[in-house]
Amino acid sequence: MKKLFIAIAAVTLLVGCRESVVHNIENTMPSRPTDEVESDMSTRFESPQLSMFYNDGGILASSSVEPGKTELTMTDISNGDVVQFSATGDIKSEAISSPRLTINGETVKIASIETRYIKETGAWIKLQTPDAVEMIFVMSD
Amino acid sequence: MRLNRIALLSILVATPYRAFSDAVDDYAIGLKDSALKTMISTHFQPTKECERRLIAEIDSIDRLNGNLITDDSAEICEIVPSSWMMLPKDYATCAAADLHNLFITTSSAAAARGAVPFGNVTEIEKSCDGWKIGYAPYFTDIAEFIEPADELKGDFARAIFYIATIYPCSLWTGWGNVIMGLGSHPTLSNYASSIYLAWHRNDPVDANESKRNAKIAELQGNANPFVAHPILVEYLWGDSIGKTYGKSEVETPVTEFLQSKYSINDAKIRLLSPYIADNAVWSYNGAQMAEQIAPSDLGIGKHELHYTTSSHKGKIIITITE
Numbered sequence: 001m002k003k004l005f006i007a008i009a010a011v012t013l014l015v016g017c018r019e020s021v022v023h024n025i026e027n028t029m030p031s032r033p034t035d036e037v038e039s040d041m042s043t044r045f046e047s048p049q050l051s052m053f054y055n056d057g058g059i060l061a062s063s064s065v066e067p068g069k070t071e072l073t074m075t076d077i078s079n080g081d082v083v084q085f086s087a088t089g090d091i092k093s094e095a096i097s098s099p100r101l102t103i104n105g106e107t108v109k110i111a112s113i114e115t116r117y118i119k120e121t122g123a124w125i126k127l128q129t130p131d132a133v134e135m136i137f138v139m140s141d
Numbered sequence: 142m143r144l145n146r147i148a149l150l151s152i153l154v155a156t157p158y159r160a161f162s163d164a165v166d167d168y169a170i171g172l173k174d175s176a177l178k179t180m181i182s183t184h185f186q187p188t189k190e191c192e193r194r195l196i197a198e199i200d201s202i203d204r205l206n207g208n209l210i211t212d213d214s215a216e217i218c219e220i221v222p223s224s225w226m227m228l229p230k231d232y233a234t235c236a237a238a239d240l241h242n243l244f245i246t247t248s249s250a251a252a253a254r255g256a257v258p259f260g261n262v263t264e265i266e267k268s269c270d271g272w273k274i275g276y277a278p279y280f281t282d283i284a285e286f287i288e289p290a291d292e293l294k295g296d297f298a299r300a301i302f303y304i305a306t307i308y309p310c311s312l313w314t315g316w317g318n319v320i321m322g323l324g325s326h327p328t329l330s331n332y333a334s335s336i337y338l339a340w341h342r343n344d345p346v347d348a349n350e351s352k353r354n355a356k357i358a359e360l361q362g363n364a365n366p367f368v369a370h371p372i373l374v375e376y377l378w379g380d381s382i383g384k385t386y387g388k389s390e391v392e393t394p395v396t397e398f399l400q401s402k403y404s405i406n407d408a409k410i411r412l413l414s415p416y417i418a419d420n421a422v423w424s425y426n427g428a429q430m431a432e433q434i435a436p437s438d439l440g441i442g443k444h445e446l447h448y449t450t451s452s453h454k455g456k457i458i459i460t461i462t463e
Contacts, residue, residue, distance in 0.1 A: 055458065057443060058401025060416055062455030075416045077457070078401055080176030082183070082416075104175055105182050107311040 037136060041122060045074050045083045047135040050103055052076055052083065061139060070096055072123070072139045080104075085137050091115065091123050101127055101135070108135075165370040168415035170387035171398070177376055177386055178328065180415050181306050181366055188362030193217050193238050199356050200245035216248045220300045222256035225317030236308045240357045241300055241365045246270070253287065258320050259297060260286030260336060279332075295344025298337035299367040302374055305329040306367075334378045342379075346371050402460045403436045410434050410459070412446070417455065421448040436461045 037046070043054035043061050052059050052074045064071035070091040075082040083103050087096035096115075101108045114126040122140035129135075168180050196217060223237035236242060246254070253269040264283075266275040271290040276283045289297055305321050305328045313321045320333045329337070346368050358364035367374050375381040399414045411433045412423045423430040424447045425439070439461055447456045 054456075057458040057460045060414070060455055060457045062417075062453045064452060065449070065454050066452055071453075073455075077399060077414060077416060080172060080179050080416075082179055102309065105179050105309060107309050 038116070038124075041124060041138060041140050043074075043122075043138055043140050045135070045137050047103075048133060050081060050083065052081065063139060072137065074139075083137070085125060085127075091125075099127075101137070165366050165373065166387065167413075169370070169373065170415075171385060172387075172415070173376065173385045174383060177373075178306055181373070182308075183416065185303075185363045185366050186307060187235065187239055189360070190235075191238060191240055191361045193240075193243060195360055196240050196243040197245055198360075199240070199353055200243075215245050216251035218244055218246050218251045218254055220244065220259075220297050221304045221317070221321065224256045225315055225321065226312050227314040227317075236304060236312060239304070239307075240361050241303050241354075241363075255287075256316070257285050257287045258316055258333075259301070260284075260288060262286050262288040291344060293344075294340035295342075295346070296350050298340040298344075299346070299350075299365060299371070299374070301333070301337055302329070302341070302367045302378070303365040306377070329378065338374065338378050341367075341371070341374050399457070400459070401457075402462065405436050405441055405461055405463055407436050410436055410439075412448075417448060418450045418453070421450045423448045 043059075045052045054061050054074070058076060058078050060073075060075040060077055062073045062075075068088070068090060070087040070089060071084065072086070072091075073082065073084045081104060083101070085099070085101050087099040089096040099110055099113050101110055108127075109130055110127050111130040111132075112128045116124045116126075122138065125137040127135045127137065168184050169177060172180055194217070197215065219237065220242050221236070226236055247270050250270040250272055253267070253272055253274050257274070260277050260279075262273045262275040262277050264276040265273050268274070273288040275286070275288075277286045288294075301321075310321070310328055320330055321328065350368055354365050354368040372381075373386070376384065376386050397411050397413065399410065399412060399417075403410055412421070412430060413432070423432075425444065430446070441461050441463060443458050443460050445456055445458050448454065
């Protein structure tokens with residue numbers, strides 16, 4: 001029995017949520033100059049793991065209209081891939097807390113978040129995981 | 142006591158629970174594996190916050206022995222214990238208060254249940270109101286488990302399938318990781334899914350469980366899809382893993398859903414998607430659209446469609462070719 005509890009503790013400490021950390025992928029954004037990525041306000045999600053570009057078509061981009069809440073979602077209707085950024089507070093007021101990113105329902109741990117070009121017509125968000133994987137989430141009206 | 146039971150059952154019978162079954166069909170057709178799981182976690186989340194005590198309105202009758210539990214002996218019990226849950230707090234609170242995860246039982250049974258995982262007990266230490274508490278092999282060791290009465294096993298299994306699908310694996314800690322959380326799909330350990338799958342198959346959904354599901358849906362805005370459509374369990378944990386849902390059960394073609402590409406000669410574009418609430422109002426160039434239109438009404442090219450619901454707004458580009 002003692003061994004079992006040690007095993008459970010080890011699972012909790014070492015494994016935690018296996019899908020919450022992106023493993024075995026490159027730490028940088030794929031093959032686009034930084035300036036281009038940062039000035040591009042087109043609706044999209046870019047990460048080494050999964051990318052979606054709204055302008056390609058077939059990507060459902062939705063956002064919550066409830067006050068005091070940020071929920072931005074992109075869904076590829078051809079295969080069900082879904083990415084969601086959510087937070088407490090309205091991102092357009094730039095006062096958000098508890099940011100959360102999920103890819104296909106699984107939480108990605110966020111180490112840092114940078115928001116730019118926040119205005120009525122959209123939001124540009126750069127996220128970084130604890131192992132320095134960068135992701136870009138842009139939603140324009 | 143008899144009058145109370147009749148009154149409760151009358152309330153439950155009056156609830157139109159079949160609608161939730163239909164909703165599963167609407168959304169699940171054409172999906173499999175992680176896409177099917179994503180659909181369920183997207184569309185079957187609770188939409189209303191409920192107080193835990195509301196479960197008493199549904200389970201005031203002891204489901205184990207049919208007796209009415211008095212206020213003195215009734216206790217709210219969790220199927221997946223909240224002590225298995227950790228940050229983020231909003232999810233922990235939500236999962237712990239989810240009525241599908243709660244039931245009312247006697248205080249002595251609740252004390253015996255504690256936070257011990259459900260399993261098939263092979264070495265009974267004690268019995269309490271139909272529950273068996275004791276030990277069972279767990280890989281190379283033994284561990285303490287609790288085993289409900291046979292007539293409750295399927296109910297609890299389907300509640301666990303629901304919790305495992307609706308809530309993210311980052312929620313779990315301790316036993317939660319062991320039982321619920323070591324994978325993105327199907328988000329339940331092989332050890333647990335093999336036991337609960339057998340419980341699910343041997344104790345199928347009955348009328349009372351369906352009515353209970355409908356009553357909870359009425360209170361917190363979501364049904365347990367594994368009660369409304371028990372066959373879904375097979376697609377996530379059972380014999381139909383890897384198969385596309387609905388081809389044999391329902392004849393509605395996948396092409397009925399909104400697609401990203403159409404030919405100008407296609408008969409129609411139906412503005413229905415498993416990813417969008419059914420009450421969405423669609424518009425194109427500012428004008429409201431009917432539920433279905435012909436591609437020729439839009440013409441060849443790329444077209445941006447917008448929709449609004451009571452809680453969301455969204456948009457999508459579709460392409461129409463020759």
